[in-house]
Amino acid sequence: xxxxxxxxxxxxxxxxxxxxxxxxxxxxxxxxxxxxxxxxxxxxxxxxxxxxxxxxxxxxxxxxxxxxxxxxxxxxxxxxxxxxxxxxxxxxxxxxxxxxxxxxxxxxxxxxxxxxxxxxxxxxxxxxxxxxxxxxxxxxxxxxxxxxxxxxxxxxxxxxxxxxxxxxxxxxxxxxxxxxxxxxxxxxxxxxxxxxxxxxxxxxxxxxxxxxxxxxxxxxxxxxxxxxxxxxxxxxxxxxxxxxxxxxxxxxxxxxxxxxxxxxxxxxxxxxxxxxxxxxxxxxxxxxxxxxxxxxxxxxxxxxxxxxxxxxxxxxxxxxxxxxxxxxxxxxxxxxxxxxxxxxxxxxxxxxxxxxxxxxxxxxxxxxxxxxxxxxxxxxxxxxxxxxx
Amino acid sequence: xxxxxxxxxxxxxxxxxxxxxxxxxxxxxxxxxxxxxxxxxxxxxxxxxxxxxxxxxxxxxxxxxxxxxxxxxxxxxxxxxxxxxxxxxxxxxxxxxxxxxxxxxxxxxxxxxxxxxxxxxxxxxxxxxxxxxxxxxxxxxxxxxxxxxxxxxxxxxxxxxxxxxxxxxxxxxxxxxxxxxxxxxxxxxxxxxxxxxxxxxxxxxxxxxxxxxxxxxxxxxxxxxxxxxxxxxxxxxxxxxxxxxxxxxxxxxxxxxxxxxxxxxxxxxxxxxxxxxxxxxxxxxxxxxxxxxxxxxxxxxxxxxxxxxxxxxxxxxxxxxxxxxxxxxxxxxxxxxxxxxxxxxxxxxxxxxxxxxxxxxxxxxxxxxxxxxxxxxxxxxxxxxxxxx
Numbered sequence: 046x047x048x049x050x051x052x053x054x055x056x057x058x059x060x061x062x063x064x065x066x067x068x069x070x071x072x073x074x075x076x077x078x079x080x081x082x083x084x085x086x087x088x089x090x091x092x093x094x095x096x097x098x099x100x101x102x103x104x105x106x107x108x109x110x111x112x113x114x115x116x117x118x119x120x121x122x123x124x125x126x127x128x129x130x131x132x133x134x135x136x137x138x139x140x141x142x143x144x145x146x147x148x149x150x151x152x153x154x155x156x157x158x159x160x161x162x163x164x165x166x167x168x169x170x171x172x173x174x175x176x177x178x179x180x181x182x183x184x185x186x187x188x189x190x191x192x193x194x195x196x197x198x199x200x201x202x203x204x205x206x207x208x209x210x211x212x213x214x215x216x217x218x219x220x221x222x223x224x225x226x227x228x229x230x231x232x233x234x235x236x237x238x239x240x241x242x243x244x245x246x247x248x249x250x251x252x253x254x255x256x257x258x259x260x261x262x263x264x265x266x267x268x269x270x271x272x273x274x275x276x277x278x279x280x281x282x283x284x285x286x287x288x289x290x291x292x293x294x295x296x297x298x299x300x301x302x303x304x305x306x307x308x309x310x311x312x313x314x315x316x317x318x319x320x321x322x323x324x325x326x327x328x329x330x331x332x333x334x335x336x337x338x339x340x341x342x343x344x345x346x347x348x349x350x351x352x353x354x355x356x357x358x359x360x361x362x363x364x365x366x367x368x369x370x371x372x373x374x375x376x377x378x379x380x381x382x383x384x385x386x387x388x389x390x391x392x393x394x395x396x397x398x399x400x401x402x403x404x405x406x407x408x409x410x411x412x413x414x415x416x417x418x419x420x421x422x423x424x425x426x427x428x429x430x431x432x433x434x
Numbered sequence: 435x436x437x438x439x440x441x442x443x444x445x446x447x448x449x450x451x452x453x454x455x456x457x458x459x460x461x462x463x464x465x466x467x468x469x470x471x472x473x474x475x476x477x478x479x480x481x482x483x484x485x486x487x488x489x490x491x492x493x494x495x496x497x498x499x500x501x502x503x504x505x506x507x508x509x510x511x512x513x514x515x516x517x518x519x520x521x522x523x524x525x526x527x528x529x530x531x532x533x534x535x536x537x538x539x540x541x542x543x544x545x546x547x548x549x550x551x552x553x554x555x556x557x558x559x560x561x562x563x564x565x566x567x568x569x570x571x572x573x574x575x576x577x578x579x580x581x582x583x584x585x586x587x588x589x590x591x592x593x594x595x596x597x598x599x600x601x602x603x604x605x606x607x608x609x610x611x612x613x614x615x616x617x618x619x620x621x622x623x624x625x626x627x628x629x630x631x632x633x634x635x636x637x638x639x640x641x642x643x644x645x646x647x648x649x650x651x652x653x654x655x656x657x658x659x660x661x662x663x664x665x666x667x668x669x670x671x672x673x674x675x676x677x678x679x680x681x682x683x684x685x686x687x688x689x690x691x692x693x694x695x696x697x698x699x700x701x702x703x704x705x706x707x708x709x710x711x712x713x714x715x716x717x718x719x720x721x722x723x724x725x726x727x728x729x730x731x732x733x734x735x736x737x738x739x740x741x742x743x744x745x746x747x748x749x750x751x752x753x754x755x756x757x758x759x760x761x762x763x764x765x766x767x768x769x770x771x772x773x774x775x776x777x778x779x780x781x782x783x784x785x786x787x788x789x790x791x792x793x794x795x796x797x798x799x800x801x802x803x804x805x806x807x808x809x810x811x812x813x814x815x816x817x818x819x820x821x822x823x
Binding site: 047049050051052053056058059062085089090095098099102103105106107108109110143144146147150154155156157158159171172175176179180181242244271272285286287288289296298299302305306308309310311312313314315316317318 | 436438439440441442445447448451474478479484487488491492494495496497498499532533535536539543544545546547548560561564565568569570631633660661674675676677678685687688691694695697698699700701702703704705706707
């Protein structure tokens with residue numbers, strides 16, 4: 046066996062993949078599986094967005110765009126920040142990326158030397174750690190619980206910042222917990238980071254998918270130190286997963302370096318997706334997306350009411366994304382084994398806590414409400430029957 | 435100014451971008467610019483391939499695929515290797531990637547620790563170096579000239595391999611030189627690499643675009659040591675640049691690790707592009723691609739005949755890609771300045787040698803024949819007039 050890069054050993058794989066393979070096998074045997082494990086909205090891309098993509102293709106718009114992306118799309122995103130949030134983000138600060146993944150690669154390559162530390166939450170999105178490891182940087186996972194909404198706070202940043210720390214990674218709404226960071230806390234965190242001349246990286250991939258309030262963006266905070274980097278995506282709110290399109294908002298002073306990296310590392314985001322995404326900001330599309338946001342909210346409310354009756358508790362009400370981070374310690378002391386039992390026993394697929402870190406991971410599962418109400422009802426019935434509640 | 439990662443200083447930018455901006459400004463002033471600087475075929479994506487993409491979109495195939503890519507597409511590529519080259523490459527060894535760039539990222543992350551060395555040619559595709567720098571590996575650029583067809587050879591590999599060297603990067607056909615590595619030499623190089631337990635990475639991005647012979651693939655060589663990794667792309671021969679789709683052929687034993695990396699670093703290649711690409715292997719498409727290969731070959735022959743009359747020599751006849759690597763030392767001692775003069779003086783845009791390395795870079799320019807014969811004729815006339823020949 047060839048000797049591989051050392052980092053391979055520390056790059057985590059997704060335990061949910063084992064479950065998804067098992068689910069597939071069960072389905073081939075004719076079993077009906079309810080999929081609540083997937084981080085993908087069940088809504089199709091809106092028809093008018095698809096049509097815009099088709100028109101672009103038929104017009105021969107299939108060649109490379111510039112590395113920064115279509116100027117019209119960068120302007121459309123700037124317009125969205127302005128019109129919806131009243132925040133001025135010049136198009137010149139916006140880079141179109143191949144998925145939010147493309148933005149993650151750029152940011153880590155731009156900012157971190159080997160040995161640099163970055164604060165993240167445990168639990169959190171596991172790929173962030175692995176992007177850091179790609180460039181030799183060190184994830185500093187901070188155990189967080191329901192008491193801070195599974196989020197970093199200004200005191201936590203102060204407490205855990207070390208000499209080698211260079212940045213804090215936040216996600217609001219968060220995957221896997223669905224929780225937000227209140228804007229006042231975000232501002233306090235930013236002050237802590239700025240006082241240490243660090244960078245603040247904010248994942249707004251689930252931006253706009255919030256249910257108890259109107260969405261906000263960290264870009265509304267002043268950024269005199271040019272320390273704020275925000276990633277976003279067309280995958281979730283805009284229902285464009287397979288199109289692989291995201292964006293990055295960076296301080297103006299770093300755009301030319303990021304452009305250089307983009308030219309080297311991916312050339313440009315997919316052209317057809319960029320043309321289709323222009324239509325995602327039309328009033329017609331936004332109206333549909335808002336309707337779908339309402340549907341997601343009602344699913345969440347349903348599960349928030351029903352899961353606790355089964356002994357599955359949700360210690361912290363998630364205000365966003367489409368995830369519930371559920372404590373199953375009243376039922377099991379090994380949530381991964383429980384996921385396998387649920388799948389095999391009643392055909393409901395969910396994601397184990399160990400896919401998001403180590404801190405109390407065996408207590409938790411992530412349930413994605415990316416299935417319709419009828420299926421969610423069915424899932425609740427099956428789980429109840431299976432665990433005898 | 436924020437302190438950035440140290441690697442930023444060593445990541446090269448593209449000097450041709452300066453020329454492309456100048457070209458754009460000239461065009462806005464009404465000047466007609468002949469673009470021979472772009473690494474993109476001028477042929478549109480074939481209509482039937484576009485139609486396959488449209489059908490996929492209309493059928494709602496816009497969600498994530500698995501990280502390895504559509505099974506049918508992996509099978510289609512395996513079939514292409516079998517039918518066209520008589521080479522058995524099981525689909526299980528083929529990963530669909532977001533452009534060849536996606537494959538480059540995976541490979542470097544899989545194979546190289548910080549400080550590991552990789553042999554490459556100078557001149558060569560500059561992004562390869564920058565992918566290595568992303569993970570802290572060290573490009574070992576070996577100066578090559580016309581005497582080896584601007585390619586590595588077995589003796590060069592033997593001579594330049596050091597204790598820290600882990601791999602050799604080859605490209606056949608090469609960008610920027612358009613030259614091939616004869617299969618016997620490729621085999622000899624592989625033996626040198628294998629004897630040192632290294633990896634052999636081969637860029638076949640311009641595969642099939644050869645003009646004096648039928649295309650071959652390095653995958654026809656035996657690989658008992660599982661040392662061979664091959665990247666390819668739908669961009670060039672298949673005329674699908676903006677779709678951002680490529681593939682990687684890896685030894686079977688490494689596929690599961692590569693899959694883990696893909697899940698972390700890009701999730702999946704663009705879905706619509708994958709469905710469209712299925713049609714790229716149809717007899718109808720291949721017939722069109724072969725017709726276009728003929729056109730490219732005639733353009734090459736035309737320039738090979740005419741450029742030397744202008745004092746622009748092509749020391750080594752390029753058998754592939756769509757590039758001529760031209761020695762302009764009879765006209766200038768600074769090829770970048772000459773590029774600027776050509777652009778401003780007669781509206782012909784070409785790429786300076788310094789974009790591909792340091793070795794004799796000021797002697798060379800790269801001319802891409804991705805423009806039709808009429809435009810090439812016009813370019814020759816303009817250059818001749820400009821330099822007074």
